[in-house]
Amino acid sequence: MNQQRPSHLFGIFLSLITSLLLVSCLDSSITSSGPETGDPASVGSSEFASSDDNDPVDDDDSGDSGDDDATGDPGDDDPFWGPPDPNDPPEHVHGPITIWATDDGVSTPNVIVDNGDGTFTTYSNPSSNVLAFAMKLAKPGDVIALKGQFPAVAIGLTFSFADSEVFWPGGQVIRDITIIAADPADPPTINGLTFRGDMTTGQGGVDNIYFKNVIVRNGGDNRTPIIIFQGSLLGRIGLYDITYVTVNPSLYGGYGMKWGLRGHGRALYDVRRNIFTATAVGSAEEHAIYIDSPGWNGAGDSYILDLVQQGPSGRTCIQVVNRKNEGPTGLGLLMMKRIVARTKKGAGGSALTIAGHLGPVYMEDIYYKGDLGAITFWSDAGKGLHTVKIDGKDFTTPYAELRNVYIDATNADRSHIALAGVGTAIIGAFTIIGNRTAFDLWNNFSGPLDNGDVWFDVTAPVSAYPGFQSAQKIKYKGSSLSDAAIDAMLYQP
Secondary structure (H helix, E strand, O other): OOOOOOOOOHHHHHHHHHHHHHHHHHHHHHHOOOOOOOOOOOOOOOOOOOOOOOOOOOOOOOOOOOOOOOOOOOOOOOOOOOOOOOOOOOHHHHHOEOOOOOEEEOOEEEEEEEEEOOOOOEEEOOOOOOHHHHHHHHHOOOOEEEEEEEEOEOOOOOOOOOOOEEHHHEOOOOEEEEEOOOOOOOOOOEEOOEEOOEEEOEEEEEEEEEEEEEEOOOOOOOOOOEEEEEEEOEEEEEEEEEEEOOOOOOHHHHHHEEEEEEEOOEEEEEEEOOEEEEOOOOOOOOOOEEEEEEOOOOOOOOEEEEEEOOOEEEEEEEEEOEEHOOOOOOOOOOOEEEEEEEEEEOOOOEEEEEEEEOEEEEEEEEEEEEOOOEEEEOOOOOEOOOOOEEEEEEEEEEEEEEEEEEEEEEOOOOEEEEEEEEEEEEEEEEEEEEEEEEEEEEOOOOOOOOOOOOOOOOOOOHOOOOEEOEEEEEEHHEEEEEEEOOOOOOOOO
């Protein structure tokens, strides 16, 4: 650690922003605080009721933003930033329904289009894939209401004869459309969503496409209900009130799916109020959400809000990776708030694993229960992660802020929170009940890059903070820090 008493974080943020602008230029060629105790009853609230064990990151697998208050810049007005929840997305998400698609096994499959002049066009039995047919008819601003069960669709190609493929003429980006439930009390089911394309070369793609209040199953690619195809360069994908359900509970060792959302290509994400249902074993064999380099084009922020795992996954709840060999770096704010994470004792990673992100990372109201680590910022640049230089030193995550973290892990197999490669880390209120070290500031698991500055924004003295309810408080390179050293990590403006 390079621990120095700051007079203000302005210099840190200025260096961060300058470095990120440089990284963005280099990549262009690739064209509310909650309860102080972290009470689990208040965390994860919502609007609805094979890798090496020491390598948390999986091996490679084949396979215009809304008007938001949140910002990817920490800013210099306040020492701690605490961005608010983003505003609602573009108005078309709440706009009037313009297309109806029905495939309910009762009435004849059909698509009805509002022509905008008081007339309607009905297509009866138009295709083996009614949803894909409706999306091909759509234009920016349309809202498609679904009723029934629909086959899997692949969205964002330039052309295909397959009924399941969705493209717009001339390789246009499929943008500004929303797919919702015709009846919110009866969500439709889609048997798989695949997104693909390249917005930078005129080869299709998607941007500002939202799915709201639908059930998605792994009926297309049985590994995952939702996948962003490898090599894709896409805009914002919104997933609101999504429930992930398996087509076969016996798949993947009884988990039913390998991943829930697999973002192997690049995209911006707006994920809110998603539920991962439990099979007899859990919610995903590996990761509930596994995404590469969110915010790759620097055009906006990414959000994962109000996520609930009803059952434990086999490895992580959320894993974010930022590999050089997969494409441009992740940028922009990465916000995770009100997350209920559950995992079993697994292989690499922790419940929330950040293997590099070159924008700020903000976590708030995190509840974890399980036998793994809870949070890891991983810095193994030897695995090919993007890095940024700040004051001449390499970091894989320039800024991270954690607030209101509640951890219940009395049988964990690794440190509860491990930080490495973080330029500046701010730790707010926390409660860590466990059998391991509360905070491991660099170890063989999370290293090899050191952190810059780590500060605790809690009541003084830090060493006596009641949130420490674990076997050890803080370690650095395998050695426990003295109370004096811990107390010196208190932020004092």
